[in-house]
Amino acid sequence: MVVIGAGALGLSAALHCALAGRSVVVAERLAAGSQASGRAAGLFKSVQADELRTWLARRSIAKAISFADWAGVPLQVARSGGFLIARTARHRAFLARELAQSRGWGADVREAGGAQVAGRLGYYRAAGEQFALWCPEDIYIDEPGALLRAYLLACRRHGVVVAEHEPVVGIPVAGGQVAGVETAARQITAPVVIDAAGGWVRQVAGLAGAAVPVAPVRHQLLITEPVPEIDPGDPITRVVDAAVYLRPSRGGLMVGGFEHDPLPVDPRQQPPSFTTDDVPLDLGVLRRLAAQINLEAPAAGTAAVAEHRGGLFTMSPDGRFVAGPVPALPGLWVVSGCNGSGFSSSPALGEALATWITTGTPPPGVQALSPARFGPLSDDTLITRGRWQYARYYDPAPDQAEPAGIPSPAQSDRPG
Ligand SMILES: Cc1cc2nc3c(=O)[nH]c(=O)nc-3n(C[C@H](O)[C@H](O)[C@H](O)COP(=O)(O)OP(=O)(O)OC[C@H]3O[C@@H](n4cnc5c(N)ncnc54)[C@H](O)[C@@H]3O)c2cc1C
Numbered sequence: 001m002v003v004i005g006a007g008a009l010g011l012s013a014a015l016h017c018a019l020a021g022r023s024v025v026v027a028e029r030l031a032a033g034s035q036a037s038g039r040a041a042g043l044f045k046s047v048q049a050d051e052l053r054t055w056l057a058r059r060s061i062a063k064a065i066s067f068a069d070w071a072g073v074p075l076q077v078a079r080s081g082g083f084l085i086a087r088t089a090r091h092r093a094f095l096a097r098e099l100a101q102s103r104g105w106g107a108d109v110r111e112a113g114g115a116q117v118a119g120r121l122g123y124y125r126a127a128g129e130q131f132a133l134w135c136p137e138d139i140y141i142d143e144p145g146a147l148l149r150a151y152l153l154a155c156r157r158h159g160v161v162v163a164e165h166e167p168v169v170g171i172p173v174a175g176g177q178v179a180g181v182e183t184a185a186r187q188i189t190a191p192v193v194i195d196a197a198g199g200w201v202r203q204v205a206g207l208a209g210a211a212v213p214v215a216p217v218r219h220q221l222l223i224t225e226p227v228p229e230i231d232p233g234d235p236i237t238r239v240v241d242a243a244v245y246l247r248p249s250r251g252g253l254m255v256g257g258f259e260h261d262p263l264p265v266d267p268r269q270q271p272p273s274f275t276t277d278d279v280p281l282d283l284g285v286l287r288r289l290a291a292q293i294n295l296e297a298p299a300a301g302t303a304a305v306a307e308h309r310g311g312l313f314t315m316s317p318d319g320r321f322v323a324g325p326v327p328a329l330p331g332l333w334v335v336s337g338c339n340g341s342g343f344s345s346s347p348a349l350g351e352a353l354a355t356w357i358t359t360g361t362p363p364p365g366v367q368a369l370s371p372a373r374f375g376p377l378s379d380d381t382l383i384t385r386g387r388w389q390y391a392r393y394y395d396p397a398p399d400q401a402e403p404a405g406i407p408s409p410a411q412s413d414r415p416g
Helices: 008-019 051-065 067-071 089-104 114-120 144-157 198-206 283-291 342-359 379-391
Strands: 002-004 025-027 082-086 110-112 131-135 161-163 168-170 180-183 187-189 193-195 215-224 236-239 244-249 252-257 305-315 322-325 332-336
Touching: 002 008, 002 180, 008 025, 008 144, 008 193, 008 332, 008 342, 051 067, 051 342, 067 144, 082 089, 082 114, 089 131, 114 131, 144 161, 144 342, 193 198, 198 305, 198 332, 215 283, 215 379, 252 283, 283 305, 305 379, 322 342, 332 342
Parallel strands: 002 025, 002 193, 025 161, 082 236, 193 332
Antiparallel strands: 082 131, 110 131, 168 180, 180 187, 215 252, 215 305, 236 244, 244 252, 322 332
C-alpha cells in the first residue's frame, strides 16, 4: 500500500499497517515531519468532548508512554499532568460538565483546589476566583520532532519505505478502483492508498476525483526566551475561558491559543511551491490571547520571544477526525480532520485506521469518523464550520448558535 504524506498521521498509519504485516511505501513531498506535525506544541489532552475522542486520546497517551514496547524505539515523554482552569461562571459550569463526562468515560480527572494549583505551578498565579481540574494523565512531547523521528525509525525497522522529496502527482483509477500512485519519479502500483497529506489532503484526494470535507485554518504558538520562574517540571496549563495553553519549553514558556476569528488558508489557492513556511504569522494574535492572562502568567505576554511558529489545522465540520474509506472510490482511504489534535491522537488513530484496512472492520465506534458521514459541502460551508470549531476548541458550549446544516455526533458513536 502507499501512504501519501509523512506527517504524524501518515507515519503512524504506515507503521501500524507494517506491524500488521503489510508492505508499505510512504511518499512525502518534502522532508518527513516537516509540516504541521513538526510545528506542534506536543500536547496530549485526556479530557475530550466525546467518548470516542476520549478513548482515542487516552489510548494515544498510553501508546506514547509505551512506544518502545510496541514500536521498538525509545520515545521520551514528559508525564507532567495538566490543569484546566476556568475564571468565569460559564466556563466553570463547562469544566464541571467535562469533569463528570470524562470520569464517566474512564479518564482520571479531579477537581483541584487553589493550594494545589499554586503548589504545582510556578509560572501561573491565580488572580481571582477560579475553578481548576487536575488531569494527571496529560503528557507532552517536548520537541515534536522526537515523535516524528521515533515513527520514522520504527517505520524503517519494520520495513516501511519512506520516500522523501517525492511528491505524489497522480492517483490512477482503473475499473472504478484506485490502482496506486504516480510520483514525480515513478509509478507505484498498490490496491490501497491512504491520503494523509495534512493541509494538502483535498488536492491529493482531488487527484483521484474525490473530495475530503476539511478546511485548513492557521494555528500559531510562541516560545519565550528562558524565564527564571519557569520550572521545567511544571505541568501544562489550559485557561479555557481565554482559550490559551501554556507549558514549559526550553527554559521559557510555550504559549498558544485559539482566537475567535482564525485565518483560513487554502493551499489550493496558493502557488504549487506553498509549504508551511509560507503560512503568514501574526504575533499580534498571540499577544492578544496572552493579554487575557497577564495577571496570572505575565511572562506569556511580556517575555522576549525566542521562537514563533505556525501551520495549518485541518478542521472538519463537526470537529471530529475524518478517517476511513473515501466514498465511491474503493482503495482510497483518508486520515485527516486533525482539528488541532492530530499529533497527539496519531498513535491510536493510525492504529485504528490500520485495523480497519487490514481486517476490514474498524474498532468499535471508529466507523463514526468515516468521511461518508458528510454529504457534499461547499467550500464556504467548510470554512464557516471549520472556523467555528476552531474558535471553540476548549469550549464547545456555544455562546452563539452553531452554524446550521451539520448533524451533531450521534449518541451511538461509542467506542468499545
Ligand atoms: C502550531 C501548531 C501547534 C499544534 N499543537 C498540537 C498539539 O499540541 N497537539 C496535537 O495533537 N496537535 C497539535 N497540532 C496539530 C497537529 O500538528 C496536526 O494535527 C498534525 O500534525 C496533522 O498531521 P498530518 O500528518 O495530517 O499533517 P502534516 O504533518 O502536515 O503531514 C502531511 C504531509 O503530507 C505531505 N504532502 C502534502 N502533499 C503531498 C503530496 N502531493 N505528495 C506527498 N506528500 C504530500 C506534506 O508535505 C506533509 O509532510 C498543532 C499544529 C500547529 C500548526
